[in-house]
Amino acid sequence: MKTSGKLITGRFGLQTRMIVSLVLLLSLLMILITLMEIRRERTSISEQMRKDGIALAKAYALGVENALLLGKAGLSRVTGEAGRTKGIEFLQIVDTAGTVIGHTDITRIGTTFADPLFLRARRTPITALEQGKTPILRMRKNLRGEDIFCVIMPLVMLGSVNGVLELGLETTGITRAIERTNRQVLFIAVAALGFGILFILIFARSIVKPIRHLADAAGKIAAGELDHSIAVQGNDEIGHLAASFGFMTQKLRENMGALRTTNEALQAQVVTIENLQAYIENILNSITTGILTVDPDRRITYCNRTGKSILRLETAGCIGKKIDDLFPPDHFLRSALTVTPQDGADTANITAGDVTVAGRTISLNTDALYDQHGQAAGRLAAFEDVTELRQLQKRTQHTDTMTLMGRLAAGIAHEVRNPLGAVKTCAQFLEKNSGLDEKNRHFIELILRESNRMEGLISRLLNYARPDERDVQYADINAVIDNAVELAALKANQADVKIGKHYASGIPGLFIDEKRLSQALLNLLLNAVDAIGGSGTISVATSFAAEPRMVRIVIHDTGAGIPKELQEKIFDPFFTTRSGGTGLGLAIVQQIIFEHNGTIAVESLTGEGTAFTIQLPVSHRVRMTAPEQMLT
Numbered sequence: 001m002k003t004s005g006k007l008i009t010g011r012f013g014l015q016t017r018m019i020v021s022l023v024l025l026l027s028l029l030m031i032l033i034t035l036m037e038i039r040r041e042r043t044s045i046s047e048q049m050r051k052d053g054i055a056l057a058k059a060y061a062l063g064v065e066n067a068l069l070l071g072k073a074g075l076s077r078v079t080g081e082a083g084r085t086k087g088i089e090f091l092q093i094v095d096t097a098g099t100v101i102g103h104t105d106i107t108r109i110g111t112t113f114a115d116p117l118f119l120r121a122r123r124t125p126i127t128a129l130e131q132g133k134t135p136i137l138r139m140r141k142n143l144r145g146e147d148i149f150c151v152i153m154p155l156v157m158l159g160s161v162n163g164v165l166e167l168g169l170e171t172t173g174i175t176r177a178i179e180r181t182n183r184q185v186l187f188i189a190v191a192a193l194g195f196g197i198l199f200i201l202i203f204a205r206s207i208v209k210p211i212r213h214l215a216d217a218a219g220k221i222a223a224g225e226l227d228h229s230i231a232v233q234g235n236d237e238i239g240h241l242a243a244s245f246g247f248m249t250q251k252l253r254e255n256m257g258a259l260r261t262t263n264e265a266l267q268a269q270v271v272t273i274e275n276l277q278a279y280i281e282n283i284l285n286s287i288t289t290g291i292l293t294v295d296p297d298r299r300i301t302y303c304n305r306t307g308k309s310i311l312r313l314e315t316a317g318c319i320g321k322k323i324d325d326l327f328p329p330d331h332f333l334r335s336a337l338t339v340t341p342q343d344g345a346d347t348a349n350i351t352a353g354d355v356t357v358a359g360r361t362i363s364l365n366t367d368a369l370y371d372q373h374g375q376a377a378g379r380l381a382a383f384e385d386v387t388e389l390r391q392l393q394k395r396t397q398h399t400d401t402m403t404l405m406g407r408l409a410a411g412i413a414h415e416v417r418n419p420l421g422a423v424k425t426c427a428q429f430l431e432k433n434s435g436l437d438e439k440n441r442h443f444i445e446l447i448l449r450e451s452n453r454m455e456g457l458i459s460r461l462l463n464y465a466r467p468d469e470r471d472v473q474y475a476d477i478n479a480v481i482d483n484a485v486e487l488a489a490l491k492a493n494q495a496d497v498k499i500g501k502h503y504a505s506g507i508p509g510l511f512i513d514e515k516r517l518s519q520a521l522l523n524l525l526l527n528a529v530d531a532i533g534g535s536g537t538i539s540v541a542t543s544f545a546a547e548p549r550m551v552r553i554v555i556h557d558t559g560a561g562i563p564k565e566l567q568e569k570i571f572d573p574f575f576t577t578r579s580g581g582t583g584l585g586l587a588i589v590q591q592i593i594f595e596h597n598g599t600i601a602v603e604s605l606t607g608e609g610t611a612f613t614i615q616l617p618v619s620h621r622v623r624m625t626a627p628e629q630m631l632t
Helices: 016-067 075-084 116-122 126-131 173-220 237-286 305-311 332-335 388-433 436-466 476-495 515-534 583-597
Strands: 086-097 100-105 136-141 147-157 162-170 290-294 301-305 351-357 360-370 376-385 472-475 497-502 512-513 537-543 552-555 599-605 609-617
Touching: 016 075, 016 086, 016 136, 016 173, 075 086, 075 100, 086 147, 116 136, 116 162, 162 388, 173 237, 173 472, 173 609, 290 497, 301 305, 305 376, 332 360, 332 376, 360 388, 388 436, 472 476, 476 497, 476 512, 476 515, 476 537, 476 552, 497 515, 512 515, 515 537, 515 552, 515 583, 537 583, 583 599
Parallel strands: 497 537
Antiparallel strands: 086 100, 086 162, 136 147, 147 162, 290 301, 290 376, 351 360, 360 376, 472 512, 537 552, 552 609, 599 609
């Protein structure tokens, strides 16, 4: 509802509704009163006609009874007088046999008249006659179709009923009187209704006009004109209402002033809070740690930009959703955020550790959230992709091991090579002495063979601890792999092992040490041939992921596989499961991959084979090489 200078309620104004309501009420009352008055007048006239008819019938009955006592000679005089009387339609006398013995219409005299009402009148007890209950009244039509009021009375002579008299009276005059009375009543009712409507108009205007002034003032005040005054005056209830309204307006002006001051202060605080919230939001979105909070119903209440990126959530739409609806049952957040905080169990709900998701290492910390009243408000999860950090730590650990191995290798070379050289020189001198028998010559050959093997071991150890300087340049990784495959194929063909090549096209050039990377790939291929130990297949596949820019190399064999408990040890120096092995092959392979800022991982199932996956980063400065055809 809107007010703009007019008092409007729905479709019609208050004055219109009041006038219509009062006019309808007054009209209804006037109709009821008019109908009641018309009915009363009609009843009154009808009752008067009844009384007059009965009195007239009794008078004629007395005259007829006297005429009958004189021998029926006076009946013609009675009927003739009745026929000349205005308002009498007819008068007929019927004897006890039902024969008309007297009638205003002489043609009817002598006819038989059978009427049940006449029979009932003849059987009327004398006691009833004495009590005045004998008249029988009825209405019937004459030959002209007009209503006739009839009074039927028994004729009593000498203590018995000797006939029946029926007097018919015209009702035309009575009907006209009733119509005249009705017109008078209607005129009075219409006049009263007109005066009532005029009074209602004046009354409604006197009530609505000051209310309209109040409504106009209320509309202006609602529009902000608090200085508007109300011109309604008077000592009645409306005057008091206007005075109260004016007082309320004054208080409203005072309160609005205070409210404006408070609102300005609140707006300043809101701006401060919004700035602080935006500042905190920027901080949370700038850190490399993902932050996610849930309420006690496990609905997400907040997630920063890093968290959405790590969890691969949509930028909008995750807030308010349950984590059970967003993540699969085996997701690390569903299990980490399952515990509901309990009172006094703060430390019991704290979890921390690393989890592996899709080959990435995620550092996860969770804790309980509480509101300002100390009540449980949900849980918080802080998680970060620490894959590169863990790899860097692993490489640092590997570097420390390499440093230690370098010192150890240097010590071994210093302590072993000199006496080993002396032993080898003596053995060579003795070998040239032809005076030794066959048995002693065998011992000399054994000393020389083991001395050479020990020199080879020392050389490999020194190469592992102190690798040669790298010759780094751009190279086609598919070509590097293909060269290693050709070298490994010499041993694979002898062992009845087939090597399948699946190279992806469009791989960008890599900034690598081609010689050392080829050495690492050849080592993996030769290990795969040895792992098969007979006929089998080796698959070499390459692929490129544009985001992140990584080249992926997968070498899969159909060998016996590596037990799960040994998979974490295969890259440790000097760990080997082959007799005669040094345990430095895979350690050197890992070292070469680390030198290229790459990663190497192994997946193996006993009896189903082993897959080594190498990932090498691509520099953004390197252009894509020309696409190559798939090789098989």
